[in-house]
Amino acid sequence: MEDRKVVTIEDRIPTLKAQRKQRANRRLVVYLSIFFFLILLIIYFQSSLSHIRNIEVSGNHYVSDKEIQKLSGVNDSISFWNINTKEIETSIKQSKEIADVTVRRQFPATVTLEVIENERVAYLKKGSKYFPILQTGTILDALPSSDTPVSAPILMQWDESTELSNMAGELRKVKMSIINRISEIHYTPEGDKAFNITLFMTDGYEVRTSILQFAEKVNNYPLIVKELKDKPKGVLYLNEGSWLEPYEDISVEEEEKKES
Known part of the structure; x- marks a missing residue:
């Protein structure tokens, strides 16, 4: 039968003391770390x-x-x-x-x-000044003289009237892709047709329509022009229906009027 080595309590005491000391040291390190971390946080929050x-x-x-x-x-x-x-x-x-x-x-x-x-949907021209009109209908102060209108049509022959307010309201509902295709919008009332307007487009068409239901009419512009791609450019009428009067036909009519 093998001899078993008996470890007395006196032999184990130094080991137990060493273990307790290690645990105490670890706790001290943790407490000191937390303390210094809190000090650093206070310094951080109280400083620039x-x-x-x-x-x-x-x-x-x-x-x-x-x-x-x-x-x-x-x-x-x-x-x-x-x-x-x-x-x-x-x-x-x-x-x-x-x-x-x-x-x-x-x-x-x-x-x-x-x-x-807010998108700028148009610029109102007054004299030599341009006043931005936002998609909300708000009219801003005039642009600095060094700035020029970009990416939105210029409103010509307009004053701050009911018609202008109606126009601004309609422009809010027009797709920005179409807004960017409009160069100028002229207020062109004729007789009892107080809401008539004329648009000059960047692709060469002249559009004659009305402020009334303007957004609904002009939002269909790309589809209408697509159908006209094989025809000569001209004046496009957008009212109850839509039709095109080629520029060359208009020129012939004007020449005939001069001769008669």
Whole structure:
């Protein structure tokens, strides 16, 4: 029978003491780590280290980054953790030109402002000045003299009347792809037809129609023009129905009138 080595309690005491000391040391390290981490957090939140250092603006075309930042009220004196995104969004949307905005925080110190602007559906020409008209129907202040209207038609021979308000309301319902194909919209009333207008299109057609139900009529323009692709350009009438009067026929009629 093999001899079994008997370990007395006196022999085990040094090992138990060493194990307890190791556990105590580990606990101390954990407590000290938590303590110093909390100290660092307090220093971070109380110092400029937690302040916003970068403000990024995107999605804007007409409203400048500087103006949007000013509207937001966000600056480098504000803590990254103390910003109220909903309040910032509300502040920025006070601008007539801003349709929507999303505010996001990006660690460690960046705030992003993603903007959606109201589209400019037309420019009202008065003298040498151009006043942008938004998709909401709002007429903005005149463009700086150095700026020129882009990507929207110019309204000619209009004043700020009921007809202009009706026109702005109709333009809100027109697809932007079609808005971009209109070069000019002239107010051309004739006799008792107070709502008559003439459009000059970028593809060479002249369109004569009415403010009444304008959006419904002009939204069909691409399909109508597609059917006319093999015919000469001319004046396209969009009223109860649609028909084309080629420019060459109009020229012949004018010559005959001169001769008679």
